[in-house]
Amino acid sequence: MSTFSESAATALQLIVSLDPVFLAIVGRSLAVSASACALACGAGLVLGAWLGVARFAGRELILTLLNTLLAIPSVVVGLMVYLLLSHSGPLGSLGWLFNFQAMVLAQAMLVLPVATALTRQAVEDAENNHGEQLRSLGAGTLMRSLLLTWDERYTLLTMLMASFGRAISEVGAVMIVGGNIDGFTRVMTTAIALETSKGDLPLALALGLILLGMVLLLNTLIALVRRWRERVEGGAAAAPASVGVLS
């Protein structure tokens, strides 16, 4: 217990003193996850909105595949991206492996199914409830997917936050494709894993506290969005997704 207290005190000191190594790791984590989220959520919104409204042969198969990808372990994504970017892989010539870009790509691939599935669910529910009325007004498939995506923007905002939570808290994929290189590809989760194995608990704990703080901040933002939405629109909002620390 005393080790934990001492580690916690040192961790707080690291945070308060704005240790440059510590800040660099936090900054890199935010940059990687924000870039990955921007890419994955952009693509996920388009794909999910289309899947939510369009009806075509093979759609069920795509949805089953998508739901399966939701449960894909981050280390498997890391392995796939590693094979893709390794020297003998199809994208090896890009030279991204053990670089920032590789970590962004891995996290984007991890988040894409989450963003697509959550968008698809929100838009499809809206289509089932209101699509007929929009069709009655003259809206075709594309227009309905655009209008319903816009209409579900608050739900989708929570999807963005949930996606960011998924990205920033994963460790397996960035460890494999980034290599956890000090000062270069070391991010919060990989640093926590390394420092814990070395026995340097204060840094690991400080990073863990920051990570938890971020997840707490995201969940607070989600709750605030929900409350604001209820106040502005007068009706109860559907319970949005919450963010948790994932593997």
Added chain:
Amino acid sequence: MNTLIELQSAEVRFGRFQALAGVNLRIAAGESVALVGANGSGKSTLLRLLHGLIQPTAGQLQRDARATQAMLFQRPFMLRTTALNNVALGLWLRGARWADAKTQALAALARVELADKATRAARTLSGGQQQRLALARAWALQPDVLLLDEPTASLDPHAKREVEQLVAEFAAAQDERPVTVIFASHNLGQVKRLASRVIYLELGRVLADLPVKDFFDVERLRATSEAAHFFVKGETL
């Protein structure tokens, strides 16, 4: 009179469930037709079929291609934007420029006495106001045929009266064009007040199709359909 919609032996199936069977119907311009029947009798399916939201699985549906339609639902869907934008959207989707659509939408809002709520978020309006808003959205489209699926079913008596009055005005005056109104209702008083013709449905079949006067004539209705007579008797007890 000019026939706007015609159904010949129309059937609608949802998987194994037969929602409509052998429906023959001809609706002329200017008619006000009420669809009555118990829950699950096929009223809403028939409205959707007449509006073109679903297609018959057998038989034929013919609609006058020149006649424009608008439909009101029991619970109108409003986008998360202002009342004005919601009304303008319908016009914009049918090809109007956004600025023109907003001007026309404002005029339509004035007709349902919601001009002062134009900038309010549509979803913050009461149920009755939202139904009037939906009516304004339909009004703005200047349809030849207005279809209504139990438009007052979930409203309080006051809002019910307001909406009913607006529907009557809608049917009576659209720049001297005859407007055809087809509505589903459980409210026989409303049917008496608004309809010129009543169609009684049971298990997807039309069992009675009579002028409103004859529908509420006990002997005439009994002679046409014992089931329809039983339904009306039950509803008016």
